[in-house]
Amino acid sequence: PDLIITADCIYSRELWPLLLRVFRAYSGPKTKILMVEGIRGSVTSDFFEKVKAEFSVVPVESLLQPLSSYSSSSSQCISKILHLYNAQAYILKKKKSKNMKDSINRQRLRRGRDTEGLDKEEKEEDNSASMIQLHGILTQNECKELLGSVCKEEQEWNMDVDSVDGFPQDQHDVYGCPSAISLIKQIDLRVQAAAAAAGWGGMFQRRFGAISSGRNNNAAVRLVGHFIRRYSAGRRLGFRPHCDSSLFTVNLALSKASVDYEGCDLVVYNAIESKRISQTVDAIEKETKMKGVFSSEKHQSLLLLLQQMGLKPTTTTTSTTEGGGGGEQGDVQMSSVKLDFDQHSKEMLRRKTVNLSQGDALMHEGHGIYHGVTSITKGTRFVLILFYDLA
Numbered sequence: 001p002d003l004i005i006t007a008d009c010i011y012s013r014e015l016w017p018l019l020l021r022v023f024r025a026y027s028g029p030k031t032k033i034l035m036v037e038g039i040r041g042s043v044t045s046d047f048f049e050k051v052k053a054e055f056s057v058v059p060v061e062s063l064l065q066p067l068s069s070y071s072s073s074s075s076q077c078i079s080k081i082l083h084l085y086n087a088q089a090y091i092l093k094k095k096k097s098k099n100m101k102d103s104i105n106r107q108r109l110r111r112g113r114d115t116e117g118l119d120k121e122e123k124e125e126d127n128s129a130s131m132i133q134l135h136g137i138l139t140q141n142e143c144k145e146l147l148g149s150v151c152k153e154e155q156e157w158n159m160d161v162d163s164v165d166g167f168p169q170d171q172h173d174v175y176g177c178p179s180a181i182s183l184i185k186q187i188d189l190r191v192q193a194a195a196a197a198a199g200w201g202g203m204f205q206r207r208f209g210a211i212s213s214g215r216n217n218n219a220a221v222r223l224v225g226h227f228i229r230r231y232s233a234g235r236r237l238g239f240r241p242h243c244d245s246s247l248f249t250v251n252l253a254l255s256k257a258s259v260d261y262e263g264c265d266l267v268v269y270n271a272i273e274s275k276r277i278s279q280t281v282d283a284i285e286k287e288t289k290m291k292g293v294f295s296s297e298k299h300q301s302l303l304l305l306l307q308q309m310g311l312k313p314t315t316t317t318t319s320t321t322e323g324g325g326g327g328e329q330g331d332v333q334m335s336s337v338k339l340d341f342d343q344h345s346k347e348m349l350r351r352k353t354v355n356l357s358q359g360d361a362l363m364h365e366g367h368g369i370y371h372g373v374t375s376i377t378k379g380t381r382f383v384l385i386l387f388y389d390l391a
Contacts, residue, residue, distance in 0.1 A: 001031055003031070004023070006033070020051065023055070024389065036088075054095055060090065132203065134362070136360065142359070146183050150174060165242075171230065172228040172230070174228060188386070224246065228254070229385055231381040232380040237375040240339055241339040242370065242372060244366035244387065247388055248363055248387075249386070251356070251364075252384040254359075256357075260379050261380055267341065268369065308345075309348060310345035311345075314338045339372075
């Protein structure tokens with residue numbers, strides 16, 4: 001987006017990581033973040049001192065440009081409101097960090113590129129550096145304890161529509177369960193310790209060449225979000241292939257496969273495969289936008305590439321008219337591609353499935369790594385999802 005607006009959002013220090021995660025996920029090079037905050041002494045100053053490492057911070061009073069598009073009377077009105085409520089407005093803009101350059105390039109795979117091949121650097125990437133399995137994070141009893149603390153009241157489960165696939169989220173955010181929060185804090189420590197002991201699987205080195213992949217990197221990340229996801233027949237069956245906005249994502253199995261549920265496989269693509277998927281999706285969207293339709297006959301190679309990885313695209317196109325003239329020259333085609341698992345490619349999906357025992361976890365890169373869950377066929381599966389970002 002061009003503009004993000006927040007008001008009175010920094011009063012609680014505990015919520016700062018979540019707020020910054022939103023800023024990182026939704027702000028681009030040209031995005032401006034307008035924050036209106038009450039003057040709360042050290043709380044206000046501490047927050048903006050914290051974000052200066054990633055965002056430029058300029059008080060609106062010293063920056064006339066953000067208000068230049070308004071009339072002078074509107075600008076005066078805004079100033080009076082800020083003064084009346086003892087508030088201050090700030091404009092934030094994401095900085096271009098050298099350490100984050102490689103991450104940004106990999107997170108936002110280049111748009112509109114040809115999919116006929118990969119350059120030499122991409123071919124030499126270490127696929128093993130995009131994920132790592134962590135064993136024994138929870139015991140079976142601890143899994144039951146965690147589920148027992150959140151499964152008491154059905155109304156506590158969030159059934160809002162998920163923005164990724166349009167289905168009910170069917171997730172529990174855990175924040176209202178003190179016993180579960182206490183256990184998740186232990187899980188966080190265990191996950192970071194296990195990841196550090198394994199050298200973070202080379203993921204730090206892959207994303208940030210200047211940062212070593214040694215044990216000290218656990219001080220460079222923090223847990224920024226978590227929830228328990230529920231899969232069951234008649235509710236949420238699976239999850240479309242997608243990429244997360246986190247630095248790292250952790251899937252921790254709380255249920256026992258073949259006992260509590262059947263199907264519902266976690267499918268994860270490695271770095272090179274994910275890049276091919278992203279480039280193919282971009283090519284389909286670009287062609288649909290230019291031609292108004294995607295010709296499957298002309299671009300069988302693109303569809304075949306996805307099918308070879310067990311995927312099938314669904315393309316939706318909408319037409320809007322610019323300038324209000326209603327003529328064809330003013331029509332603008334907007335297209336988007338959603339991916340689903342191709343159930344006819346069971347062997348390919350089986351090869352990409354990550355099997356986790358109850359209490360085990362998979363940590364993988366969030367940005368740029370496609371992953372999803374196939375449909376459940378029997379029972380109920382619970383998974384704890386953890387999101388990590390830079391500290």
